[in-house]
Amino acid sequence: MASPAVDDYLKAIYAHTEWQDERITPSQLAGELGLVPSSVTEMVQKLAAQGLVDHRPYGPVALTTAGLRRAAAITRRHRLIETWLVREYGYSWDEVHDEAEVLEHAVSDRLLDRIDERLDHPRFDPHGDAIPDASGRVEREPFVLLGLAPVGHVGRVLRVSDRDPDVLRAAEAAGVEVGVEVAVLAPTTIDIDGAPVELPSAASGAVWLSA
Template sequence: MNGSTTVEDYVKTIYGHTEWQPESITPSVLAARMGLAASSVTEMVKKLAASGLVTHVPYGAITLTDQGRALALRMVRRHRLIETWLVESFGYGWDEVHDEAEVLEHALSDRMLDAISRQLGQPTRDPHGDPIPAADGTVRLPDAVLLSQASDGHRGAVVRISDRNPELLRWLDEHAVRLDAPIEVIERRPFGGALAVLVDGHPLDLGSDAAAAIWLAA
């Protein structure tokens, strides 16, 4: 992995952490997300700060600067367009595209990415519901609520499913939990039990990991 690729991966990960929730990322969380030693991440964050890509409070929050956010959005656009391309044009499953996109996002030219976007009809979201930033860096998140935090009786279409766990994606797909599927929250089972929902009218119990990976239209 070369230096520019490493920088791109770092800023993309930092951006992704706060895209759907407000908690800032810390070096320890960043290390866990990237599967790296804390000492390596600390040194890299210092380099990112020296390059003007992040601001950082020691042992505290890491925040992208305007320059860092612009680079992150460029990489996020690449990653999500490629994931969409792999699903739409090559028959990949939504649980199979992340690792492929991690490689290809650093290799394809801007011209190729623009051609892919045109071929796909300028998509605005990837196979998991994450918004694809426009070429100018603008990005629009849907008004959404995390299923695990939704109140009983809430009804809404699925607008996003986290792609962190491929096994969970496969399980959800088998139970018809996909983008745009209508879900109604029925109740939380007592004593920390599952979340009972209706998926397009069909009952399903979701564990905490699944409920924390699904966003519904607010």
């Protein structure tokens, strides 16, 4: 079943376990996609029948090898397009997600390869999420969530979640960018170049640092 809806499901399942180990449940998947649980349950059953996910009633959902391959491919499309929009067209990192959601289903493989070449094969998107290569492989270093990092921890910002545009805008205004080195003063307070920076409370669950 080749459809944007299937790709969106697989991409959401893939993203859920990138920065933590717990598998996604159907109810979490429904919340992520903004759908009613009954619709999600029906689609998960269809995906399982096609060999794209493993799922037992009332249990979590996991990608099969085939599902992982397809999820990595659509995730690669999405993140390459986000990177392209930021670098080439001046989009801010809180604007690109919705645009990429539309374009990822329309861009041809040939154009995607040209975009990849134009950007010199980037490994990470503007938010710090890894861009799978053409074979689906990703590179990621050990990480810790800001809210779980001990006081005094020093690390580089690896990722700022794109789930909340307000957090992205606040992070950008405070100079919190991917690659910046920070020291943790509190769950939502960091030090950048000797200056304390207070972030919104939601940042404790949205910013990842190198471990």
